[in-house]
Structures are given as C-alpha cells and as structure tokens.
Amino acid sequence: ARVKVAINGYGTIGKRVADAIKLQPDMELVGVAKTSPNYEAFTAIKKGYKLFVPKENTSKFEKAGLQISGNIEDMINEADIIIDTTPNGVGASYKPLYQKFEKKAIFQGGEKADVAEVSFSALCNYDEALNKNYIRVVSCNTTGILRTLCTINNKVSKIEKVRVTIVRRASDPKEVKKGPINSIVPDPASVPSHHAKDVLTVIKGIDIVSMAVVAPTTLMHLHLMNITLKNNVKREDVLTALKDTERIVLINSSRTGIGSTAEIVEVSRDLGRYRYDIPEVAIFEDSIYTQNNELFLMYGVHQESIVVPENIDAIRAAMNISSKDESIKITNETLGLMK
Numbered sequence: 001a002r003v004k005v006a007i008n009g010y011g012t013i014g015k016r017v018a019d020a021i022k023l024q025p026d027m028e029l030v031g032v033a034k035t036s037p038n039y040e041a042f043t044a045i046k047k048g049y050k051l052f053v054p055k056e057n058t059s060k061f062e063k064a065g066l067q068i069s070g071n072i073e074d075m076i077n078e079a080d081i082i083i084d085t086t087p088n089g090v091g092a093s094y095k096p097l098y099q100k101f102e103k104k105a106i107f108q109g110g111e112k113a114d115v116a117e118v119s120f121s122a123l124c125n126y127d128e129a130l131n132k133n134y135i136r137v138v139s140c141n142t143t144g145i146l147r148t149l150c151t152i153n154n155k156v157s158k159i160e161k162v163r164v165t166i167v168r169r170a171s172d173p174k175e176v177k178k179g180p181i182n183s184i185v186p187d188p189a190s191v192p193s194h195h196a197k198d199v200l201t202v203i204k205g206i207d208i209v210s211m212a213v214v215a216p217t218t219l220m221h222l223h224l225m226n227i228t229l230k231n232n233v234k235r236e237d238v239l240t241a242l243k244d245t246e247r248i249v250l251i252n253s254s255r256t257g258i259g260s261t262a263e264i265v266e267v268s269r270d271l272g273r274y275r276y277d278i279p280e281v282a283i284f285e286d287s288i289y290t291q292n293n294e295l296f297l298m299y300g301v302h303q304e305s306i307v308v309p310e311n312i313d314a315i316r317a318a319m320n321i322s323s324k325d326e327s328i329k330i331t332n333e334t335l336g337l338m339k
C-alpha cells in the first residue's frame, strides 16, 4: 500500500513537498492544511488538492469561496505520516496532536532540534532515521553545508575543522515585508551563527564555526567555506568526489559564463524547471582551491527547494520502506534532479 502523506502548512516548503509527493510511486497525498484563505489556498484547490483548515477558520474559507474537505484533525486521522511545514516554531505546538492520533511526523529546520528524535540530511544519516516517529529535516543552509561536508568527509579525507560564512538571502521572493533592500547586515551580529550548532545535530564532534550576513537578494544563499582536512588534499580528488555525488552539481563559470546566483536561476528558468527550483547544491567549480590540507569553495543554496528531496527521503526512512540508495534514486528521478 502506498504511504498516505498529509501536509500541514501549505507555504513555500509545503507546496513543493505536496507536488513532490504527487510524483512518488509509493506515496499518496491525503491533502494540505492552511490557516488563512490566501492565494496559496486557491492554487491548492486549482491543483485538485484537498484542503483542510482549523475548525474555527471554516467560515473564513467558505466566505472566500474555497471548498474545504474537513478540519486539520480529519486530515491527520487519514494520514500515515504528516509533513509539518508550518512557520518556525509552530510545528512543535502541533506535536501533541500528532501524538494523540499516533501518527509519525516530519518537522522542518525552523523547529528546535529536540522536537524530533533525529535531525536529518539524507546523504549523511539516512539510516539513523529508519523507523523513527519524529524526524526533523534541517534548514536550507544546514542541508547545503551537510551535503558538502559529508561528501568530503566520506570520499576525500576526514575533516578536522570547518569555517563557513553564509551570505543569506534577505527573503523568499513572495515575502514583501522583509528586508533589507539596500544593506548587508551581519545577522546574527555575534559569532558564531546558529548554523554550526545545527550541523552538529547531524554530524557529531567536528570543530565548526559559522557566521552569517543577510544580503538584499531573494534568489539563493551563497556559502564561503574553508575546510581543514586530516590529510593533504588534491584539487582533482575533490572534483572527482563532488562530481560523483548525487544532489551536488559543479558549475564551471569560465566555460559556461554562469558566474552568479542570478545566472544559475536564469538557466533553471530557461530549462523550464518547475518554479525554477534548484534542489541541488550548486558549487562554483572555479572556486575550489586546495593548499596542503586546506580546501576552499563557494556554492549556492536555493532555499525554497533544497530541502524537498530530503523531506521525501525522510518519509521513506520513517516508514522503513526503502534503503538510503533506493530512496535517493527514486526521489532524484521523480523530481528530475540532475543527479
């Protein structure tokens, strides 16, 4: 039988995960839940997704002419597993409800790590999530860092320490009230940023410090990373490892003329990728530089879509229906990842 999946919180991440569920041969979408009758609720109905809302909001949706299929409890009751993509911190407040109905749930990176039994990044720790009831898919930035670090650590050399600077996008494209629009802001002002701590919820015991600034862009984050390895390292070995790894693409700027996040997005639009999503980590090949046991690199992270494949894999791990390699293969093929 196919796994019945419900989406609680149909926003930036939730709508993408809902579309991804529709493409999985081993899953079916029960429906999506929202609290406000905005345009995202309209498009959910347009796509034929069943809409569930909190009981007290029913009349608001009816007044807006939106047909609803029941309340959030009805949706949870029908599902085997809930993907909680509600705003930061709201997911934790739903956990008692998932527990009451004895349902598994996948939370997002905006929740504290202790909401779940395990924090998750498919390339790093799929097996630790097998059979778990509560899994937290780490944030977009942490997913980008972890895919890169686990690849280097497993295929090139053990990592001694990591220093990473995150240039964060100011807002998602749909968010009209966030900024800055003309400044680069250390955020948080103090070092380290929370990202390093978040990485440690998945790979334990590495020396990592992160700092972050927020920049006036909506397209992607950009990371500047410096890794010190246990052994001396050759650039070719790093290239081979990264080329060999799923969910990571190398962009050769001198050959292709793609030298910025804007041009990465333009290529994705030209290729007709849905919503111009880029679920792969996009590494600027020319930035990869090695010196003795140090490695430097820069890469882009498309915040709106990078965690979508991870959410799909987290479902298979929680339900224990596929091995890591099987799940990653099905997810990548159905979502049209480059590899």
Ligand code: NAD
Pocket: 008, 009, 010, 011, 012, 013, 014, 033, 034, 035, 036, 040, 085, 086, 087, 088, 089, 090, 108, 109, 110, 111, 138, 139, 140, 172, 303, 304, 307
């Ligand atoms: P969003 O604001 O775009 O979407 C949240 C959705 O939840 C909205 O549709 C809203 O109507 C709905 N909602 C609000 N309160 C609700 C409630 N009480 N019950 C049910 N639904 C409710 O948010 P988002 O950007 O998709 O973020 C969701 C989670 O994903 C957060 O934990 C965030 O940290 C994480 N995340 C976001 C990004 C990103 O860049 N947008 C990337 C990775 C992870």
